[in-house]
Amino acid sequence: MTDVDVIVIGGGGAGLSAAVSAAESGASVLLFESEKELGGSTQLSAGLFTAAGTSVQKGLGIEDSAEKFFQHYMDLNHWVLRPGLIAAFCRNAGPTLEWLIGLGVEIPAKVSSNAHMPGLCQAGVEDVWRGHVPKDQGYGLVQVLAKAARANKVDIVLNTRVQRLIEEDGRVAGVVADDLEVRANAVVVASGGFAQNKALLAKYYPATLRAGDDLFVVAAEGSRGDHIGFGEQVGAALAGDGWGLLMPTAYLQRMHHWQSGFPPKSRIYVNDRGRRFMDEDASYAVSGGIIDAQGGTVWNVFDERARLALGEGYAHWNAEVVAAEAEAGRTIRAGSLEELAGKIGVPAAALTATVNRWNEQLPHGTDPDFLRHRTLANKGSAENPEPIGTAPFYAVRTLPAELVCTHAGLEIDEHAAVRDENGDVIGGLFAAGEAGAGVLGLRYVGGGNAVANALTMGRVAGRNAAR
Numbered sequence: 001m002t003d004v005d006v007i008v009i010g011g012g013g014a015g016l017s018a019a020v021s022a023a024e025s026g027a028s029v030l031l032f033e034s035e036k037e038l039g040g041s042t043q044l045s046a047g048l049f050t051a052a053g054t055s056v057q058k059g060l061g062i063e064d065s066a067e068k069f070f071q072h073y074m075d076l077n078h079w080v081l082r083p084g085l086i087a088a089f090c091r092n093a094g095p096t097l098e099w100l101i102g103l104g105v106e107i108p109a110k111v112s113s114n115a116h117m118p119g120l121c122q123a124g125v126e127d128v129w130r131g132h133v134p135k136d137q138g139y140g141l142v143q144v145l146a147k148a149a150r151a152n153k154v155d156i157v158l159n160t161r162v163q164r165l166i167e168e169d170g171r172v173a174g175v176v177a178d179d180l181e182v183r184a185n186a187v188v189v190a191s192g193g194f195a196q197n198k199a200l201l202a203k204y205y206p207a208t209l210r211a212g213d214d215l216f217v218v219a220a221e222g223s224r225g226d227h228i229g230f231g232e233q234v235g236a237a238l239a240g241d242g243w244g245l246l247m248p249t250a251y252l253q254r255m256h257h258w259q260s261g262f263p264p265k266s267r268i269y270v271n272d273r274g275r276r277f278m279d280e281d282a283s284y285a286v287s288g289g290i291i292d293a294q295g296g297t298v299w300n301v302f303d304e305r306a307r308l309a310l311g312e313g314y315a316h317w318n319a320e321v322v323a324a325e326a327e328a329g330r331t332i333r334a335g336s337l338e339e340l341a342g343k344i345g346v347p348a349a350a351l352t353a354t355v356n357r358w359n360e361q362l363p364h365g366t367d368p369d370f371l372r373h374r375t376l377a378n379k380g381s382a383e384n385p386e387p388i389g390t391a392p393f394y395a396v397r398t399l400p401a402e403l404v405c406t407h408a409g410l411e412i413d414e415h416a417a418v419r420d421e422n423g424d425v426i427g428g429l430f431a432a433g434e435a436g437a438g439v440l441g442l443r444y445v446g447g448g449n450a451v452a453n454a455l456t457m458g459r460v461a462g463r464n465a466a467r
Contacts, residue, residue, distance in 0.1 A: 004030045004155070006465045007175055007184040009162045009230075012040020012220065013138075013451060014433025014458035015190035016145035017096075020103075021462030022188075023152035029462075030184070031154055032177055034161035034222045038146050040192050041220040041405065041434075041450075044256070045138035046115040048448030049455065050123045050130045051093040055101070057129075059109025060120060064128045066090045072126050076285065077441040085438045088414035089456055096456040097132060104144045106135035113380025115447050116258060122378050124285030124446020131448050138451065162191075165230050171427030172234060186428045186465035189418070190458055193244075193406035193434030194225025204228075204408040205244045210296055211401040214251045218404055227435035231410045234429065237421050240437035243407035245444045246400035247284045248291050250300060252325055253316050253402065261314025264306035265376075266385040268358050269298050269398060274341060274350030276358065279370040281379065285446045288400040297399040299332075299344050301355070305390040322394065332395040340393045359387040405450045409437035416461035430461040 006022040008015045011033030019031045052069035070090040074083060101107060112119030112133045123131030134140050149156065157177075166174040166181060174183040194200035195217045201208045208215055217223075231238060253260040268276050271294040278290045280300075291298055310319050325331035334340035337355055341348035357369075365384050367373045373384075410431040411419045418429040418436070433454035434440070440453055 002183045002185055003174070004028045004182065004184050006030070006186050006188065006462070007032070007182060008188045008190060008462070009175065009226070010040065010190035010192060010433070010435070011038040011156065011158070012190065012192055012433065012454065013042030013141060013145070014435070014454035015040070015188070016142065016149055017455040017458030018188045018190055018432055018462035018465065019154045020145060020148045020152055021459045022466040023149070023154050025463050025466035027466035029154045030182065031149070031156045032160050032162050032175070033156065033158050034191070035220070036159050038156070038158070039139070039142040039220070040222060042138045042454060043142045044218065044220060045451055046447065047134045047138035047141045048115050048123065048451060049097055049132045049134065050446060050448040050452045051097040051132060052090065052128070052130055053094045054097050054132065056107050056109050056120050056132055060111065062128060064130065066094060068128065069093070069130065073445055076125070076443045076445055081441045082438055084414050085412070088460070089439050089453065092460055093452050093456045096459050099459065100141070100144065100455065103148050105141060107132050121447070122283070123448050124283040126446065131446060141451070141455070162226070165233050165429070167234050172429040186430060188461045188465050189227050189230055189410060189429070189431040189435045190433050190461070191226040191435050192223040193219060193409070194228060195219035195223040195403050195406050196221060197223070197225040200225040200228060201406070204241055205406050207242070208244070208246060208403055211246070211399060214397070214399060214401040216254045216402060218256050218402060223434070227409050227431065234426055235420050236418050236426060236429070237411040237423070238408060238437065239411040240407035240409060240440065243440065243442055245284070245404040245450070246288055247402040247404055248287050248398060248400050249402040251397045251399070251401070252321065252331070255315055259315050261311060261317030263300055263317055263396070264302045264310060265381070266306040266309070266388055267300055267302040268354065268388065269300055270346060270351060270354060271295070271298050272346060274346035274354060276354050276369070279367070279372040279375050281372055281375040283446055285444050289443070291398070291400060297397060299346070300396040300398045301340070301388070301393065303388045303390045303393050305386055306388070307394060326394065333392050335391050337393055340395055344395045355388050359389065363387045405434055405440065407434070407437060407440040409435045412436040412438055412457070415464045416457050417464065430465045432457040432461040436461065
């Protein structure tokens with residue numbers, strides 16, 4: 001005998017999407033959230049959602065399709081992901097976005113120049129823009145989904161962490177929470193990732209250890225890796241080992257960019273040879289890999305004019321903080337480029353030549369080496385950067401250190417059903433979001449990849465769990 005049709009573990013974007021979808025399909029749904037409020041990492045995000053063939057794109061005259069999205073997704077991930085699962089994700093992402101709009105999420109059909117302006121923006125390195133920015137960010141997504149959950153009579157239990165799954169006759173038949181057994185026809189694991197669990201990071205995403213003390217986590221506090229334990233209990237296979245999203249960031253940042261602020265527009269990144277090697281505004285779909293190829297740490301070089309031009313009201317990237325960091329010796333400061341080169345251990349002639357070359361190019365509107373002028377235009381930048389030439393000069397250590405999400409989790413198929421070590425489906429068990437692995441891969445496709453995965457596969461999981 002069951003107490004409820006579907007149990008959902010986790011009340012972030014994936015869990016709420018699964019719960020609402022299951023309830024819309026006629027199932028009775030019980031959702032357990034370990035924290036005191038709903039939202040998880042989705043609520044902390046910009047809410048950006050990647051999808052193809054949407055009404056928002058069509059409203060801007062953009063032709064796109066799930067097939068084109070699939071090709072880009074697989075190519076960027078070197079075809080190491082399961083094509084069937086990715087095809088299902090790409091096919092369902094657009095309809096999921098339309099479903100969200102139908103629930104009340106507002107995404108206007110207008111061009112957005114960044115991840116915080118509602119509309120359509122460039123998510124990563126795609127040739128057709130697919131980044132859908134909702135009004136009120138991730139918080140807005142969660143509020144709409146929470147309202148839909150209440151309207152569909154989803155029973156939500158907060159501040160309750162599920163201890164284990166109940167397995168009977170080779171299938172999952174419920175959970176134990178607060179030492180109480182609750183029976184169900186199906187369980188959806190949507191408990192998030194493990195960004196807040198240092199032991200699991202060391203085991204399943206050791207690249208984070210390279211950041212050392214510079215590492216900081218922007219995922220929700222509930223990202224403890226409970227899904228790994230659930231998988232071990234029932235013999236589930238794991239996928240995505242060693243993958244996740246580490247965004248390149250300055251050592252001095254400890255928060256999301258919209259809280260920490262943004263580095264100067266007039267800046268260059270140089271490697272240990274004193275050479276510029278990338279478009280400094282390249283999408284984090286690829287920028288982490290580019291910096292890793294340089295050894296994992298590079299220098300962000302700018303001048304006094306750039307420091308004084310930093311925006312007001314940010315926690316870390318402001319003129320006063322940079323000056324204080326320089327006084328403390330953590331940000332490198334020097335009266336000349338030659339002196340700066342000596343302090344950061346790069347060839348002085350190379351650094352000087354690099355700055356001179358940049359001054360002759362991008363401040364005049366072109367960047368023939370790395371085409372940063374195109375990226376700036378896509379971000380809505382109307383003015384060219386200033387030359388780098390006003391002493392003193394600064395160098396800030398920059399590396400992949402902002403941990404956003406982890407990709408290792410329970411292996412799922414195109415129906416969001418969890419597979420065991422033999423590749424067979426475990427009856428009654430589904431997973432989505434960071435807990436359901438296989439969609440987030442070797443390369444993060446762009447802004448909105450994690451949110452789109454969570455809500456899309458959450459919806460797929462909820463609908464199939466209800467069946």
